[in-house]
Amino acid sequence: MYLYNSVTRKRELFQTHTPGRVEMYTCGPTVYHFAHIGNLRSYIMEDVLEKYLRYEGYDVNRVMNITDVGHLASDADTGEDKMLKGAKRENMSVMEIAQRYTDAFFNDCRKLNIKTPDVVQPATGLIDEYIHFVSALMDKGHAYFAGGNVYFDTSKTDHYHVFHDHDEQDLAVGVREGVEEDGNKRNKNDFVLWFTKSKFEDQALKWDSPWGVGYPGWHIECSAISMKFNGEYLDLHCGGIDNAFPHHTNEIAQSEAYLGHPWCNHWFHVHHLNTVGGKMSKSKGEFLTISLLEEKGYDPLSYRFFCLQSHYRKGLAFSWDNLDNAAGAYQKLIRRIAALPLESGLLDEEVAAQYRETFIQAVGNDLNTAQGITCLYDVLKARTNAATKLAILESFDSVLSLSLLEKAAELRENMVEVQPEPSGLTMGAAVSGDVYLVRHEGEPDDEIRKLVMQRGAAKQAKNFAEADRIRDELKARGIEITDVPGGAVWKRV
Ligand code: AMP
Ligand code: ZN
Numbered sequence: 001m002y003l004y005n006s007v008t009r010k011r012e013l014f015q016t017h018t019p020g021r022v023e024m025y026t027c028g029p030t031v032y033h034f035a036h037i038g039n040l041r042s043y044i045m046e047d048v049l050e051k052y053l054r055y056e057g058y059d060v061n062r063v064m065n066i067t068d069v070g071h072l073a074s075d076a077d078t079g080e081d082k083m084l085k086g087a088k089r090e091n092m093s094v095m096e097i098a099q100r101y102t103d104a105f106f107n108d109c110r111k112l113n114i115k116t117p118d119v120v121q122p123a124t125g126l127i128d129e130y131i132h133f134v135s136a137l138m139d140k141g142h143a144y145f146a147g148g149n150v151y152f153d154t155s156k157t158d159h160y161h162v163f164h165d166h167d168e169q170d171l172a173v174g175v176r177e178g179v180e181e182d183g184n185k186r187n188k189n190d191f192v193l194w195f196t197k198s199k200f201e202d203q204a205l206k207w208d209s210p211w212g213v214g215y216p217g218w219h220i221e222c223s224a225i226s227m228k229f230n231g232e233y234l235d236l237h238c239g240g241i242d243n244a245f246p247h248h249t250n251e252i253a254q255s256e257a258y259l260g261h262p263w264c265n266h267w268f269h270v271h272h273l274n275t276v277g278g279k280m281s282k283s284k285g286e287f288l289t290i291s292l293l294e295e296k297g298y299d300p301l302s303y304r305f306f307c308l309q310s311h312y313r314k315g316l317a318f319s320w321d322n323l324d325n326a327a328g329a330y331q332k333l334i335r336r337i338a339a340l341p342l343e344s345g346l347l348d349e350e351v352a353a354q355y356r357e358t359f360i361q362a363v364g365n366d367l368n369t370a371q372g373i374t375c376l377y378d379v380l381k382a383r384t385n386a387a388t389k390l391a392i393l394e395s396f397d398s399v400l401s402l403s404l405l406e407k408a409a410e411l412r413e414n415m416v417e418v419q420p421e422p423s424g425l426t427m428g429a430a431v432s433g434d435v436y437l438v439r440h441e442g443e444p445d446d447e448i449r450k451l452v453m454q455r456g457a458a459k460q461a462k463n464f465a466e467a468d469r470i471r472d473e474l475k476a477r478g479i480e481i482t483d484v485p486g487g488a489v490w491k492r493v
Pocket of ligand 1 (some may be wrong): 027028029031035038039040041042238240241242243270271272273274275279280281282292343
Protein backbone atom coordinates (compact mmCIF):
# COMPACT_ATOMS: atom_id res chain seq x y z
CA MET A 1 0.00 0.00 0.00
CA TYR A 2 0.98 3.64 -0.29
CA LEU A 3 1.01 5.37 3.06
CA TYR A 4 2.02 8.84 4.16
CA ASN A 5 5.02 8.77 6.48
CA SER A 6 5.21 11.63 9.00
CA VAL A 7 8.99 11.25 9.21
CA THR A 8 9.71 11.80 5.53
CA ARG A 9 6.56 13.83 4.89
CA LYS A 10 5.94 11.71 1.80
CA ARG A 11 3.43 9.20 0.62
CA GLU A 12 5.55 6.07 0.35
CA LEU A 13 5.25 2.47 -0.73
CA PHE A 14 4.85 0.73 2.60
CA GLN A 15 7.63 -1.79 3.18
CA THR A 16 8.51 -3.98 6.11
CA HIS A 17 11.73 -5.23 7.64
CA THR A 18 10.64 -8.85 7.28
CA PRO A 19 8.71 -9.42 4.05
CA GLY A 20 5.06 -10.25 4.68
CA ARG A 21 5.16 -9.34 8.37
CA VAL A 22 4.22 -6.01 9.98
CA GLU A 23 5.46 -5.12 13.44
CA MET A 24 2.98 -2.43 14.46
CA TYR A 25 2.85 -0.36 17.65
CA THR A 26 0.07 1.91 18.89
CA CYS A 27 0.22 4.40 21.75
CA GLY A 28 -2.60 3.29 24.03
CA PRO A 29 -4.97 5.28 26.23
CA THR A 30 -4.19 7.09 29.46
CA VAL A 31 -6.67 5.42 31.75
CA TYR A 32 -7.73 8.11 34.22
CA HIS A 33 -11.05 8.82 32.54
CA PHE A 34 -13.27 7.64 29.72
CA ALA A 35 -11.85 7.80 26.22
CA HIS A 36 -13.54 10.59 24.28
CA ILE A 37 -14.73 10.20 20.73
CA GLY A 38 -11.63 12.12 19.54
CA ASN A 39 -9.32 9.49 21.08
CA LEU A 40 -11.52 6.87 19.52
CA ARG A 41 -11.19 8.47 16.09
CA SER A 42 -7.47 7.66 16.31
CA TYR A 43 -8.16 4.05 17.36
CA ILE A 44 -10.77 3.57 14.62
CA MET A 45 -8.37 4.73 11.90
CA GLU A 46 -5.53 2.60 13.31
CA ASP A 47 -7.90 -0.37 13.41
CA VAL A 48 -8.78 0.10 9.72
CA LEU A 49 -5.10 0.38 8.90
CA GLU A 50 -4.31 -2.88 10.69
CA LYS A 51 -7.24 -4.67 9.02
CA TYR A 52 -6.32 -3.30 5.62
CA LEU A 53 -2.76 -4.60 5.98
CA ARG A 54 -4.18 -8.00 6.87
CA TYR A 55 -6.49 -7.73 3.84
CA GLU A 56 -3.40 -7.29 1.67
CA GLY A 57 -2.10 -10.53 3.16
CA TYR A 58 0.32 -9.26 5.79
CA ASP A 59 0.79 -11.08 9.04
CA VAL A 60 0.44 -8.22 11.56
CA ASN A 61 1.73 -8.20 15.13
CA ARG A 62 0.04 -5.24 16.80
CA VAL A 63 1.18 -4.10 20.24
CA MET A 64 -0.38 -1.42 22.46
CA ASN A 65 0.44 -0.03 25.88
CA ILE A 66 -2.00 1.12 28.53
CA THR A 67 -0.68 4.23 30.21
CA ASP A 68 -1.37 3.68 33.89
CA VAL A 69 1.87 5.36 35.02
CA GLY A 70 4.33 7.73 33.36
CA HIS A 71 1.56 9.96 32.19
CA LEU A 72 2.77 13.32 33.46
CA ALA A 73 2.18 15.94 30.84
CA SER A 74 5.65 17.42 31.21
CA ASP A 75 9.14 16.54 32.33
CA ALA A 76 9.23 19.48 34.65
CA ASP A 77 6.79 17.46 36.71
CA THR A 78 4.35 20.31 36.59
CA GLY A 79 0.64 20.19 36.04
CA GLU A 80 -1.34 17.47 37.68
CA ASP A 81 -0.86 13.80 38.11
CA LYS A 82 -3.80 12.68 36.01
CA MET A 83 -4.08 9.21 37.52
CA LEU A 84 -4.04 10.66 41.02
CA LYS A 85 -6.60 13.24 40.02
CA GLY A 86 -8.86 10.47 38.70
CA ALA A 87 -8.40 8.44 41.88
CA LYS A 88 -9.32 11.43 44.09
CA ARG A 89 -12.30 12.31 41.91
CA GLU A 90 -13.75 8.84 42.31
CA ASN A 91 -12.46 7.96 45.73
CA MET A 92 -10.61 4.91 44.48
CA SER A 93 -7.01 3.78 44.38
CA VAL A 94 -4.91 4.57 41.31
CA MET A 95 -4.89 0.92 40.26
CA GLU A 96 -8.67 0.67 40.63
CA ILE A 97 -9.07 3.74 38.44
CA ALA A 98 -6.71 2.23 35.88
CA GLN A 99 -8.69 -1.01 35.81
CA ARG A 100 -12.01 0.77 35.60
CA TYR A 101 -11.04 2.92 32.62
CA THR A 102 -9.10 0.17 30.88
CA ASP A 103 -12.29 -1.91 30.96
CA ALA A 104 -14.34 1.10 29.80
CA PHE A 105 -11.91 1.65 26.91
CA PHE A 106 -12.18 -1.91 25.64
CA ASN A 107 -15.92 -1.78 26.05
CA ASP A 108 -16.02 1.28 23.77
CA CYS A 109 -13.70 -0.47 21.33
CA ARG A 110 -16.01 -3.48 21.20
CA LYS A 111 -18.98 -1.25 20.39
CA LEU A 112 -16.98 0.38 17.60
CA ASN A 113 -15.74 -2.94 16.18
CA ILE A 114 -12.16 -2.04 17.06
CA LYS A 115 -10.17 -5.23 17.33
CA THR A 116 -8.08 -5.72 20.49
CA PRO A 117 -4.37 -5.62 19.57
CA ASP A 118 -2.43 -8.88 19.70
CA VAL A 119 -0.53 -7.64 22.75
CA VAL A 120 -1.89 -5.15 25.30
CA GLN A 121 0.61 -4.20 27.99
CA PRO A 122 -0.16 -1.97 30.98
CA ALA A 123 2.84 0.28 31.62
CA THR A 124 3.05 -0.75 35.30
CA GLY A 125 3.71 -4.35 34.28
CA LEU A 126 7.20 -3.85 32.81
CA ILE A 127 9.08 -1.70 35.30
CA ASP A 128 12.16 -3.99 35.24
CA GLU A 129 12.42 -3.51 31.49
CA TYR A 130 12.40 0.29 31.84
CA ILE A 131 15.09 0.10 34.51
CA HIS A 132 17.18 -2.09 32.25
CA PHE A 133 16.60 0.31 29.33
CA VAL A 134 17.56 3.39 31.36
CA SER A 135 20.64 1.63 32.81
CA ALA A 136 21.78 0.77 29.29
CA LEU A 137 21.36 4.40 28.22
CA MET A 138 23.43 5.49 31.25
CA ASP A 139 26.15 2.96 30.36
CA LYS A 140 26.28 4.22 26.79
CA GLY A 141 26.57 7.82 27.93
CA HIS A 142 23.20 8.85 26.60
CA ALA A 143 21.70 9.61 29.99
CA TYR A 144 22.75 11.47 33.14
CA PHE A 145 21.61 11.79 36.75
CA ALA A 146 20.77 15.28 38.01
CA GLY A 147 18.70 16.59 40.90
CA GLY A 148 17.38 13.13 41.72
CA ASN A 149 16.16 12.29 38.23
CA VAL A 150 17.65 10.50 35.24
CA TYR A 151 17.58 12.51 32.01
CA PHE A 152 18.11 11.59 28.39
CA ASP A 153 20.91 13.69 26.90
CA THR A 154 19.72 14.89 23.50
CA SER A 155 23.08 16.48 22.69
CA LYS A 156 24.58 12.97 22.32
CA THR A 157 22.11 12.12 19.58
CA ASP A 158 23.27 12.73 15.99
CA HIS A 159 19.90 13.89 14.93
CA TYR A 160 17.18 14.79 17.39
CA HIS A 161 14.30 14.18 15.05
CA VAL A 162 11.43 16.60 14.95
CA PHE A 163 8.25 15.80 13.11
CA HIS A 164 7.60 18.59 10.71
CA ASP A 165 3.99 19.01 11.63
CA HIS A 166 5.33 20.87 14.63
CA ASP A 167 7.25 24.06 14.35
CA GLU A 168 10.46 25.00 16.11
CA GLN A 169 8.55 27.04 18.66
CA ASP A 170 7.18 23.89 20.18
CA LEU A 171 10.71 22.90 21.04
CA ALA A 172 11.39 25.90 23.19
CA VAL A 173 10.64 24.69 26.68
CA GLY A 174 8.63 27.32 28.46
CA VAL A 175 6.48 28.45 25.57
CA ARG A 176 4.19 25.46 25.76
CA GLU A 177 1.34 25.70 28.15
CA GLY A 178 2.06 24.26 31.58
CA VAL A 179 5.71 23.47 30.86
CA GLU A 180 8.27 25.08 33.10
CA GLU A 181 12.00 25.19 32.66
CA ASP A 182 13.66 22.35 34.56
CA GLY A 183 17.01 23.59 35.88
CA ASN A 184 18.46 20.07 36.00
CA LYS A 185 18.43 19.68 32.24
CA ARG A 186 21.67 20.15 30.34
CA ASN A 187 19.86 20.82 27.05
CA LYS A 188 16.41 22.23 26.55
CA ASN A 189 15.11 19.09 24.81
CA ASP A 190 16.44 16.61 27.39
CA PHE A 191 13.69 14.61 29.02
CA VAL A 192 13.19 12.52 32.13
CA LEU A 193 13.68 8.76 31.95
CA TRP A 194 13.25 8.06 35.66
CA PHE A 195 11.90 10.32 38.41
CA THR A 196 12.85 10.01 42.04
CA LYS A 197 12.14 13.64 42.90
CA SER A 198 8.51 14.33 42.36
CA LYS A 199 6.47 17.22 43.54
CA PHE A 200 3.75 14.66 44.18
CA GLU A 201 4.53 13.56 47.71
CA ASP A 202 1.56 11.21 47.68
CA GLN A 203 2.64 9.56 44.43
CA ALA A 204 0.91 6.20 44.74
CA LEU A 205 3.00 4.05 42.43
CA LYS A 206 6.73 3.87 43.14
CA TRP A 207 9.38 1.27 42.51
CA ASP A 208 12.93 0.73 43.66
CA SER A 209 15.62 1.44 41.10
CA PRO A 210 19.41 1.96 40.95
CA TRP A 211 18.68 5.72 41.23
CA GLY A 212 16.29 5.53 44.15
CA VAL A 213 12.60 4.90 44.66
CA GLY A 214 10.57 6.49 41.90
CA TYR A 215 8.73 5.96 38.67
CA PRO A 216 9.35 6.05 34.91
CA GLY A 217 9.13 9.16 32.74
CA TRP A 218 6.54 9.70 30.11
CA HIS A 219 8.15 8.17 27.02
CA ILE A 220 10.12 5.13 28.10
CA GLU A 221 7.15 2.76 28.32
CA CYS A 222 6.38 2.83 24.60
CA SER A 223 9.97 2.17 23.49
CA ALA A 224 10.49 -0.64 26.01
CA ILE A 225 7.11 -2.29 25.42
CA SER A 226 7.55 -2.17 21.67
CA MET A 227 11.05 -3.60 21.86
CA LYS A 228 9.89 -6.46 24.05
CA PHE A 229 6.96 -7.49 21.87
CA ASN A 230 7.81 -6.15 18.38
CA GLY A 231 11.56 -6.73 18.47
CA GLU A 232 14.36 -4.35 17.47
CA TYR A 233 12.84 -3.31 14.15
CA LEU A 234 9.48 -1.65 14.18
CA ASP A 235 7.69 -1.19 10.85
CA LEU A 236 4.82 1.06 11.81
CA HIS A 237 4.18 3.30 14.80
CA CYS A 238 0.77 4.95 15.27
CA GLY A 239 -0.78 7.63 17.41
CA GLY A 240 -2.74 10.85 17.36
CA ILE A 241 -0.92 13.86 15.88
CA ASP A 242 -0.46 15.43 19.32
CA ASN A 243 1.80 12.50 20.19
CA ALA A 244 4.28 13.40 17.44
CA PHE A 245 6.09 15.89 19.63
CA PRO A 246 7.54 15.44 22.16
CA HIS A 247 6.39 11.86 22.79
CA HIS A 248 7.33 10.19 19.50
CA THR A 249 10.35 12.42 18.99
CA ASN A 250 11.69 11.24 22.33
CA GLU A 251 10.77 7.63 21.67
CA ILE A 252 12.93 7.74 18.52
CA ALA A 253 15.87 9.40 20.31
CA GLN A 254 16.00 6.94 23.21
CA SER A 255 15.28 3.83 21.10
CA GLU A 256 17.96 4.54 18.53
CA ALA A 257 20.46 5.45 21.25
CA TYR A 258 19.68 2.14 22.97
CA LEU A 259 19.77 0.00 19.83
CA GLY A 260 22.56 1.73 17.94
CA HIS A 261 20.61 1.40 14.70
CA PRO A 262 17.47 2.89 13.11
CA TRP A 263 14.31 1.78 14.87
CA CYS A 264 11.00 2.53 13.18
CA ASN A 265 10.53 3.21 9.48
CA HIS A 266 7.01 4.42 9.24
CA TRP A 267 5.04 6.86 11.41
CA PHE A 268 1.28 7.14 11.08
CA HIS A 269 -0.47 10.06 12.78
CA VAL A 270 -4.20 10.63 12.95
CA HIS A 271 -5.32 14.24 12.99
CA HIS A 272 -7.73 15.55 15.56
CA LEU A 273 -11.41 15.49 16.03
CA ASN A 274 -12.36 19.08 16.66
CA THR A 275 -15.39 20.81 18.04
CA VAL A 276 -16.25 24.49 17.84
CA GLY A 277 -14.05 25.00 20.90
CA GLY A 278 -11.02 23.37 19.21
CA LYS A 279 -9.43 19.96 19.75
CA MET A 280 -11.51 17.60 21.86
CA SER A 281 -9.43 16.85 24.94
CA LYS A 282 -9.85 14.97 28.19
CA SER A 283 -8.13 17.59 30.29
CA LYS A 284 -10.66 20.25 29.25
CA GLY A 285 -13.19 18.17 31.18
CA GLU A 286 -15.98 18.50 28.64
CA PHE A 287 -15.93 15.75 26.11
CA LEU A 288 -18.18 13.31 24.33
CA THR A 289 -18.11 9.61 24.98
CA ILE A 290 -19.56 6.64 23.14
CA SER A 291 -22.01 6.05 26.01
CA LEU A 292 -23.30 9.59 25.58
CA LEU A 293 -23.87 9.02 21.86
CA GLU A 294 -25.75 5.85 22.75
CA GLU A 295 -27.88 7.69 25.29
CA LYS A 296 -28.81 10.10 22.54
CA GLY A 297 -29.93 7.18 20.41
CA TYR A 298 -26.95 6.82 18.06
CA ASP A 299 -25.62 3.45 17.04
CA PRO A 300 -21.85 3.59 17.88
CA LEU A 301 -21.17 2.26 14.39
CA SER A 302 -22.69 5.44 12.96
CA TYR A 303 -19.76 7.21 14.59
CA ARG A 304 -17.35 4.73 12.99
CA PHE A 305 -19.03 5.41 9.64
CA PHE A 306 -18.70 9.17 10.29
CA CYS A 307 -14.95 8.76 10.88
CA LEU A 308 -14.44 6.59 7.82
CA GLN A 309 -16.10 9.17 5.61
CA SER A 310 -13.13 11.50 6.02
CA HIS A 311 -9.38 11.21 5.62
CA TYR A 312 -7.24 10.54 8.69
CA ARG A 313 -4.78 13.30 7.79
CA LYS A 314 -7.38 16.03 7.96
CA GLY A 315 -8.93 17.49 11.09
CA LEU A 316 -12.47 16.24 11.47
CA ALA A 317 -15.13 18.70 12.59
CA PHE A 318 -17.64 17.19 14.95
CA SER A 319 -21.18 18.54 15.07
CA TRP A 320 -24.48 16.84 15.77
CA ASP A 321 -25.63 17.73 12.25
CA ASN A 322 -22.58 16.04 10.75
CA LEU A 323 -23.17 12.98 12.89
CA ASP A 324 -26.87 12.92 11.94
CA ASN A 325 -25.95 12.97 8.27
CA ALA A 326 -23.55 10.08 8.74
CA ALA A 327 -26.08 8.12 10.82
CA GLY A 328 -28.74 8.62 8.12
CA ALA A 329 -26.38 7.52 5.35
CA TYR A 330 -25.30 4.48 7.38
CA GLN A 331 -28.89 3.38 7.99
CA LYS A 332 -29.76 3.87 4.36
CA LEU A 333 -26.79 1.76 3.33
CA ILE A 334 -27.89 -1.05 5.66
CA ARG A 335 -31.42 -0.88 4.26
CA ARG A 336 -30.13 -1.20 0.74
CA ILE A 337 -28.12 -4.24 1.69
CA ALA A 338 -31.11 -5.72 3.53
CA ALA A 339 -33.11 -5.31 0.35
CA LEU A 340 -30.78 -7.56 -1.68
CA PRO A 341 -32.63 -10.77 -2.44
CA LEU A 342 -30.98 -13.55 -0.49
CA GLU A 343 -31.71 -16.48 -2.68
CA SER A 344 -30.19 -15.42 -5.95
CA GLY A 345 -27.20 -16.71 -7.85
CA LEU A 346 -23.77 -18.23 -7.61
CA LEU A 347 -20.71 -16.18 -6.74
CA ASP A 348 -19.20 -14.60 -9.83
CA GLU A 349 -15.48 -14.80 -8.99
CA GLU A 350 -14.41 -12.59 -11.85
CA VAL A 351 -16.64 -9.70 -10.83
CA ALA A 352 -15.65 -10.14 -7.17
CA ALA A 353 -11.94 -9.98 -8.06
CA GLN A 354 -12.48 -6.86 -10.14
CA TYR A 355 -14.24 -5.05 -7.30
CA ARG A 356 -11.67 -6.15 -4.76
CA GLU A 357 -9.00 -4.62 -6.96
CA THR A 358 -10.90 -1.31 -7.00
CA PHE A 359 -11.14 -1.43 -3.21
CA ILE A 360 -7.38 -2.01 -2.91
CA GLN A 361 -6.73 0.91 -5.25
CA ALA A 362 -8.94 3.08 -3.04
CA VAL A 363 -7.99 2.13 0.51
CA GLY A 364 -4.41 1.24 -0.41
CA ASN A 365 -3.95 4.86 -1.44
CA ASP A 366 -2.99 6.38 1.91
CA LEU A 367 -5.91 4.73 3.67
CA ASN A 368 -8.61 6.54 1.72
CA THR A 369 -11.52 5.17 3.70
CA ALA A 370 -14.02 7.58 2.12
CA GLN A 371 -13.21 6.00 -1.23
CA GLY A 372 -13.57 2.61 0.44
CA ILE A 373 -17.13 3.54 1.39
CA THR A 374 -17.83 4.69 -2.16
CA CYS A 375 -16.78 1.20 -3.26
CA LEU A 376 -19.69 -0.19 -1.18
CA TYR A 377 -22.20 1.87 -3.16
CA ASP A 378 -20.54 0.82 -6.41
CA VAL A 379 -21.04 -2.82 -5.45
CA LEU A 380 -24.72 -2.21 -4.74
CA LYS A 381 -25.09 -0.71 -8.21
CA ALA A 382 -23.06 -3.44 -9.93
CA ARG A 383 -24.53 -5.55 -12.71
CA THR A 384 -24.20 -8.85 -10.97
CA ASN A 385 -26.27 -11.15 -8.79
CA ALA A 386 -27.01 -10.56 -5.13
CA ALA A 387 -24.84 -13.46 -3.95
CA THR A 388 -21.81 -11.83 -5.56
CA LYS A 389 -22.69 -8.42 -4.15
CA LEU A 390 -23.05 -9.83 -0.65
CA ALA A 391 -19.74 -11.68 -0.90
CA ILE A 392 -17.91 -8.53 -2.00
CA LEU A 393 -19.54 -6.41 0.68
CA GLU A 394 -18.55 -8.96 3.29
CA SER A 395 -14.99 -8.89 2.09
CA PHE A 396 -14.78 -5.05 2.21
CA ASP A 397 -16.36 -5.10 5.62
CA SER A 398 -13.53 -7.24 6.97
CA VAL A 399 -11.58 -3.94 6.70
CA LEU A 400 -14.24 -1.29 7.30
CA SER A 401 -15.93 -3.26 10.12
CA LEU A 402 -19.35 -1.66 9.87
CA SER A 403 -21.22 -4.94 10.62
CA LEU A 404 -22.98 -4.44 7.30
CA LEU A 405 -24.24 -7.97 6.77
CA GLU A 406 -25.16 -8.54 10.42
CA LYS A 407 -27.15 -5.30 10.60
CA ALA A 408 -28.88 -6.06 7.30
CA ALA A 409 -29.81 -9.52 8.56
CA GLU A 410 -31.20 -8.02 11.79
CA LEU A 411 -33.26 -5.61 9.76
CA ARG A 412 -34.60 -8.39 7.56
CA GLU A 413 -35.58 -10.36 10.63
CA ASN A 414 -37.38 -7.48 12.25
CA MET A 415 -39.16 -6.29 9.18
CA VAL A 416 -41.98 -8.19 7.52
CA GLU A 417 -41.06 -6.81 4.20
CA VAL A 418 -37.94 -5.30 2.81
CA GLN A 419 -38.74 -4.11 -0.60
CA PRO A 420 -36.36 -5.75 -3.04
CA GLU A 421 -34.29 -3.70 -5.44
CA PRO A 422 -34.88 -2.77 -8.20
CA SER A 423 -38.00 -1.15 -6.94
CA GLY A 424 -41.57 -1.57 -8.04
CA LEU A 425 -41.98 -5.25 -7.32
CA THR A 426 -44.30 -4.69 -4.41
CA MET A 427 -46.07 -1.44 -3.65
CA GLY A 428 -44.20 1.33 -5.40
CA ALA A 429 -42.46 2.66 -2.36
CA ALA A 430 -39.11 3.31 -3.96
CA VAL A 431 -39.78 6.63 -5.58
CA SER A 432 -36.48 8.10 -4.38
CA GLY A 433 -34.56 4.93 -5.18
CA ASP A 434 -34.64 4.24 -1.46
CA VAL A 435 -36.25 1.28 0.27
CA TYR A 436 -39.14 1.51 2.71
CA LEU A 437 -39.53 -0.99 5.49
CA VAL A 438 -42.71 -2.06 7.20
CA ARG A 439 -42.94 -3.96 10.44
CA HIS A 440 -45.96 -4.95 12.49
CA GLU A 441 -46.54 -5.70 16.14
CA GLY A 442 -49.15 -8.40 16.76
CA GLU A 443 -51.13 -10.24 14.08
CA PRO A 444 -50.05 -9.65 10.46
CA ASP A 445 -52.54 -8.32 7.93
CA ASP A 446 -51.73 -8.11 4.25
CA GLU A 447 -54.19 -5.39 3.45
CA ILE A 448 -52.97 -3.14 6.26
CA ARG A 449 -49.36 -3.78 5.24
CA LYS A 450 -50.17 -2.62 1.71
CA LEU A 451 -51.80 0.54 2.99
CA VAL A 452 -48.80 1.30 5.17
CA MET A 453 -46.54 0.76 2.15
CA GLN A 454 -48.73 3.10 0.11
CA ARG A 455 -48.46 5.73 2.77
CA GLY A 456 -44.67 5.29 2.73
CA ALA A 457 -44.62 5.71 -1.04
CA ALA A 458 -46.72 8.86 -0.74
CA LYS A 459 -44.34 10.25 1.90
CA GLN A 460 -41.31 9.51 -0.24
CA ALA A 461 -43.02 11.29 -3.14
CA LYS A 462 -43.67 14.20 -0.74
CA ASN A 463 -47.38 13.75 -1.31
CA PHE A 464 -48.14 14.49 2.32
CA ALA A 465 -51.89 15.01 1.80
CA GLU A 466 -52.21 11.45 0.50
CA ALA A 467 -49.96 10.14 3.29
CA ASP A 468 -52.15 11.84 5.90
CA ARG A 469 -55.31 10.55 4.24
CA ILE A 470 -54.03 6.97 4.49
CA ARG A 471 -52.92 7.48 8.07
CA ASP A 472 -56.44 8.73 8.93
CA GLU A 473 -58.01 5.79 7.13
CA LEU A 474 -55.83 3.38 9.09
CA LYS A 475 -56.59 5.21 12.33
CA ALA A 476 -60.29 4.81 11.64
CA ARG A 477 -59.65 1.09 11.35
CA GLY A 478 -57.88 1.07 14.75
CA ILE A 479 -54.32 1.01 13.39
CA GLU A 480 -51.55 3.17 14.78
CA ILE A 481 -48.45 3.89 12.73
CA THR A 482 -45.09 4.92 14.15
CA ASP A 483 -42.49 6.23 11.75
CA VAL A 484 -38.99 4.79 12.20
CA PRO A 485 -35.90 5.63 10.15
CA GLY A 486 -36.59 4.39 6.64
CA GLY A 487 -39.95 2.82 7.36
CA ALA A 488 -42.86 2.41 9.72
CA VAL A 489 -44.18 0.08 12.38
CA TRP A 490 -47.91 -0.54 12.74
CA LYS A 491 -50.03 -2.09 15.45
CA ARG A 492 -53.71 -2.40 16.48
CA VAL A 493 -54.73 -0.15 19.33
P1 AMP B 1 -4.60 9.67 25.65
O1 AMP B 1 -5.60 8.73 26.25
O2 AMP B 1 -4.78 11.11 26.06
O3 AMP B 1 -3.19 9.18 25.90
O4 AMP B 1 -4.82 9.65 24.07
C1 AMP B 1 -5.06 8.48 23.36
C2 AMP B 1 -4.88 8.71 21.87
O5 AMP B 1 -5.86 9.64 21.38
C3 AMP B 1 -3.53 9.30 21.50
O6 AMP B 1 -3.06 8.63 20.33
C4 AMP B 1 -3.83 10.75 21.21
O7 AMP B 1 -2.91 11.30 20.32
C5 AMP B 1 -5.21 10.65 20.59
N1 AMP B 1 -6.03 11.88 20.68
C6 AMP B 1 -6.14 12.75 21.71
N2 AMP B 1 -7.03 13.74 21.43
C7 AMP B 1 -7.51 13.49 20.19
C8 AMP B 1 -8.48 14.14 19.32
N3 AMP B 1 -9.16 15.22 19.69
N4 AMP B 1 -8.71 13.58 18.10
C9 AMP B 1 -8.05 12.46 17.71
N5 AMP B 1 -7.15 11.80 18.47
C10 AMP B 1 -6.87 12.30 19.70
ZN1 ZN C 1 3.47 6.09 23.12
